[in-house]
Amino acid sequence: xxxxxxxxxxxxxxxxxxxxYGWFISPVKYVETxxxxxxxxYKADYVLMVxxxxxxxxxxxxxxQRLALxxxxxxxxxxxxxxxxxxxxxxxxxxxxxxxxxxxxxxxxSNSQGMAxx
Amino acid sequence: xxxxxxxxxxxxTGLVIGIALGLFYAWVVQPVQYVDxxxxxxxxxxxxxxxALIASAYLGNEDLLRxxxxxxxxxxxxxxxxxxxxxxxxLAENGSDDQARAxxxxxxxxxxxxxxxxxxxxxxxxxxxxxxxxxxxxxTPTREVRSESSPTPTRAVTDTETPAMPPAKSSSxxxxxxxxxxxxxxxxxxxxxxxxxLTPGGPFVLLSQEKICDPPLQTPLFQIEALDRFNxxxxxxxxxxxxxxxxxxxxxxxxxxxxxxxxxxxxATGVLYSLRLGENGQPVNDLxxxxxxxxxxxxxxxxxxLKFVRP
Numbered sequence: 001x002x003x004x005x006x007x008x009x010x011x012x013x014x015x016x017x018x019x020x021y022g023w024f025i026s027p028v029k030y031v032e033t034x035x036x037x038x039x040x041x042y043k044a045d046y047v048l049m050v051x052x053x054x055x056x057x058x059x060x061x062x063x064x065q066r067l068a069l070x071x072x073x074x075x076x077x078x079x080x081x082x083x084x085x086x087x088x089x090x091x092x093x094x095x096x097x098x099x100x101x102x103x104x105x106x107x108x109x110s111n112s113q114g115m116a117x118x
Numbered sequence: 119x120x121x122x123x124x125x126x127x128x129x130x131t132g133l134v135i136g137i138a139l140g141l142f143y144a145w146v147v148q149p150v151q152y153v154d155x156x157x158x159x160x161x162x163x164x165x166x167x168x169x170a171l172i173a174s175a176y177l178g179n180e181d182l183l184r185x186x187x188x189x190x191x192x193x194x195x196x197x198x199x200x201x202x203x204x205x206x207x208x209l210a211e212n213g214s215d216d217q218a219r220a221x222x223x224x225x226x227x228x229x230x231x232x233x234x235x236x237x238x239x240x241x242x243x244x245x246x247x248x249x250x251x252x253x254x255x256x257x258t259p260t261r262e263v264r265s266e267s268s269p270t271p272t273r274a275v276t277d278t279e280t281p282a283m284p285p286a287k288s289s290s291x292x293x294x295x296x297x298x299x300x301x302x303x304x305x306x307x308x309x310x311x312x313x314x315x316l317t318p319g320g321p322f323v324l325l326s327q328e329k330i331c332d333p334p335l336q337t338p339l340f341q342i343e344a345l346d347r348f349n350x351x352x353x354x355x356x357x358x359x360x361x362x363x364x365x366x367x368x369x370x371x372x373x374x375x376x377x378x379x380x381x382x383x384x385x386a387t388g389v390l391y392s393l394r395l396g397e398n399g400q401p402v403n404d405l406x407x408x409x410x411x412x413x414x415x416x417x418x419x420x421x422x423x424l425k426f427v428r429p
Contacts, residue, residue: 003128010132011139018140027149032161035168039154045188046171053174057216066171069164098178 036071040085043070047082048091051098060105076110079103158193165192166204173201173220182227189228201225202372209367215356215397222369223354229374322355322395322426324402331410334418337384338407341423344370344379344395351379352428358399359383361391370395382421395426 035046047067054063067075083099157168169192176185186197194200205221208214322344330341344355353371360366370381385391385407394401402424410420 007128007132010129011136014133014136014138015140015143016136017133018137018142019144020140021137022141022144022149027144033155033159034161034164037153037155038160039156042155042157042191046168049171049175049188052176052178053171054178056178057174066167069167 035069038070040081041089043078044082044085044089044091046070047079047102048086048095048099051079051095051102054102054105055098060109063102064106064109074110076103076106079106157191160192168192169194169200169204170208170217170221173224174217176224176227177220185224186228198225198228201228205372206368209356209369215367218367219354219356219369222372226353226369226371226374226378229372320429322399322428324400325425325427326423327402327425328423329408329410329420330423331408331418331420334410334412335421336419338387338409338419339421340383340385340391340393340405341421342370342381342383342393342395343377343423343425344381345425345427347427347429349427351377353378355379355381355395355426356397357381357383357393357395358397359391359393361389393424399426 035043038046047070050063050066053066054060057063064075067078070078073081079099079102083096083103086096086099157165160168169189172185172188175188176182189197189201192200201221202225205218205225208218208221325345340359342357344352344357346352351370353369355370356367357370358365358367366383368381368383371378373380373382376382383393385405387407389406390403391405392401392403393405405422408420408422409417411417
């Protein structure tokens with residue numbers, strides 16, 4: 001019986017070693033990630049870039065396509081999250097204004113689409 | 119044979135089984151999830167997208183330091199080269215001309231501007247940014263660039279609350295944030311460089327065409343200069359060269375050491391080219407590799423210097 005207990009503990013020890021190696025020493029490396037996995041501060045900066053580009057290009061469809069890379073949420077929601085982050089972390093007023101402009105444009109487009117729908 | 123005679127090998131067997139189970143669980147069943155990644159881990163096509171977005175945003179905010187800091191997040195070995203190559207690739211793959219122009223203009227601005235305060239210059243080195251992929255001709259831009267260190271945001275943030283709608287605009291003064299180096303405006307003393315802008319006007323027309331034979335060249339060359347009506351160079355102008363069965367598009371200004379409105383092209387021998395600036399520019403047809411006579415020996419290659427002006 002003691003033999004089986006020792007065998008069981010050996011498995012447990014091996015399991016612990018395997019987990020430690022797989023999680024800490026040599027974890028699975030994700031080097032081919034997509035924008036939706038970006039950390040929230042990078043996502044907020046991404047949204048700011050979209051807003052800055054929109055300021056120059058005035059192309060709402062292009063802005064929405066760019067925002068779609070950040071996940072499945074509606075573009076207005078993505079921008080809203082970014083605005084909240086930007087306010088919390090003290091982005092300057094000009095940047096906040098750019099994101100607000102983008103959010104308003106997306107919201108207007110969303111509303112008009114909703115009205116046009118049967 | 120009893121257990122004592124078999125020795126402790128069963129313990130090793132248990133250990134190996136445990137390690138195998140542990141690795142299977144750690145690598146397959148429940149691998150480490152990277153949900154808070156940085157831009158440098160992005161897939162290459164997403165990096166291209168990110169880089170293009172930085173360029174478009176730069177045209178909107180005209181903040182070169184911010185663009186530079188954002189580009190550093192991608193950990194490109196050579197930022198200028200990455201931008202110019204992507205611009206050329208975009209044109210070669212019939213992508214958006216506007217996108218290629220934005221990339222080109224940002225590259226040009228980075229080439230013109232001194233290194234920003236956020237960038238530590240270490241040592242200069244020379245690179246070749248030849249990016250032409252289609253024969254018979256090719257671009258041969260080379261320039262001096264500086265290798266730079268990369269400031270990156272370091273603070274991880276996990277706030278994921280979602281407002282139903284954006285709160286009112288904040289009037290508080292900016293404070294250092296998680297990504298201050300990437301999103302906050304430059305310091306008051308930092309130089310700001312506005313993006314090179316395209317001058318409005320009509321299509322480009324040929325101002326002059328001159329054969330340059332001195333000094334003799336190893337390979338023939340078309341040298342193009344885009345000028346405005348005040349004879350000032352214009353960067354970011356699309357140059358379109360076509361020949362039977364091929365086309366090459368590139369931008370002026372990607373060799374800042376030779377002038378903001380300059381571009382060049384290495385033609386193949388025995389091929390007639392048509393060259394124009396912009397989609398609607400006046401074409402210059404039947405351009406061939408220029409040969410220069412020499413008093414002794416075989417003729418050498420020269421260059422066509424083509425100056426275009428936007429009236």
